Amino acid sequence: MENRKKVAFYTLGCKLNFSETSTIARSFSEEGFDRVDFEDVADIYVINTCSVTENADKQFKQIVRKALKNNDKAFVAAVGCYAQLKPEELAAVDGVDLVLGATEKFKLTDYIHDLSKNDMGEIHSCEIEKADFYVGSYSIGDRTRAFLKVQDGCDYKCTYCTIPLARGISRSDTMENVMKNAAEISAKGIKEIVLTGVNVGDYGKGEFGNKKHEHTFFDLVQSLDTVPGIERLRISSIEPNLLKNETIDFVSKSKCFVPHFHIPLQSGSNTILKKMKRRYLRELYAERVAKIREVLPNACIGVDVIVGFPGETDELFLETYHFLNDLDISYLHVFTYSERDNTEAVLMDGIVPANVRAKRSKMLRGLSVKKRRAFYESQLNTPHTVLFESENKEGYIHGFTENYVKVKAPWNPELVNTLHDIHLTKIDEDGLVRFDFVKELV
Missing domain, CATH: 3.30.750.210 (Transcription Regulator spoIIAA)
Incomplete structure (x- = not known):
């Protein structure tokens, strides 16, 4: 058993990437590898990349260095969106041995019979068609x-x-x-x-x-x-x-x-939505929110929004701010626009300075805090169901209600993966909600 090779994974980006990493990991288990944490010594490190933001790109080099610090002789493979878009860039990163594109990533175990380090990353990519x-x-x-x-x-x-x-x-x-x-x-x-x-x-x-x-x-x-x-x-x-x-x-x-919906908006300005080539205007978005509130008044509604898109003037940004402020939503995910190669937007006029993008992002993050607090307050003194998660965070166990209110209780391993009827009572200083247990659900 001691000769079994060890593999570790690091996932950047979205939930979809996490689901695909798990599937790739199961293929390694079927080939006789043992999965270990990324912080541990492994024979192979697999990095599932993202290219939605510039930060994800920059993180890649740091993660490679981290892997090689654990084992400088380890074989490093890159898969995912960044690996498809810019395979040569990843292959040129010091220590990277293999880069697989969109069609090859699920066949990773077919490429790793020789785990010796390469001078330059080997690329197996394809035309995205x-x-x-x-x-x-x-x-x-x-x-x-x-x-x-x-x-x-x-x-x-x-x-x-x-x-x-x-x-x-x-x-x-x-x-x-x-x-x-x-x-x-x-x-x-x-x-x-x-x-x-x-x-x-x-x-x-x-x-x-x-x-x-x-x-x-x-x-x-x-x-x-x-x-x-x-x-x-x-x-x-x-x-x-x-x-x-x-x-x-x-x-x-x-x-x-x-009763939890996460609905991308991206901008509350119809002018910007058209420049983004989104397939709706803000009026339709408001209709969706109103419909949800009509049949699910306690639903949690999350919103994606991008600030600093080319052509977003102060006036157009304020359209977004006021639209969101007036909308009955629960929280925001705020993204600062970053230029991406081979997109239409990168060639558009009206570039928004980085400091202005940062200021707008801060304003919307502040609005999100206000919205989430108001949503949590609206749920106090009402019955809910909580599902507890498995991590011990500084002596507390956390969970989410069905409508995505985050709650905490003193750590008790017996609560992990159990459902309970609860009554929300008070918001703590950290923004999480206290509650009284009513009963455990079988």
């Missing part, structure tokens, strides 16, 4: 929640985004395979599944390319609601134009789907 097949994935990060990939790629042409270049056309898993993966997750005792993909609401594009698929996103939601053993289902992020009334209404009556 060849990424027209689908590989299902799911991740199990802890014992309470799994990310289930149901869709990959994107057919949208947003002017700031490189994801279509990194992941290819929109394509979906078969319903049969999604249900099989969900059953496998349930069999491991996991209570919550988070649906993930590049453009989840686009589920229904062909399994291979854009061939007609026999199911829709609404079909998927209805089927997943029947998986035995799964207590909670959560939609990770869905475009406002793809979030239909039928889905919102179904969630409001669902057995398992929780």
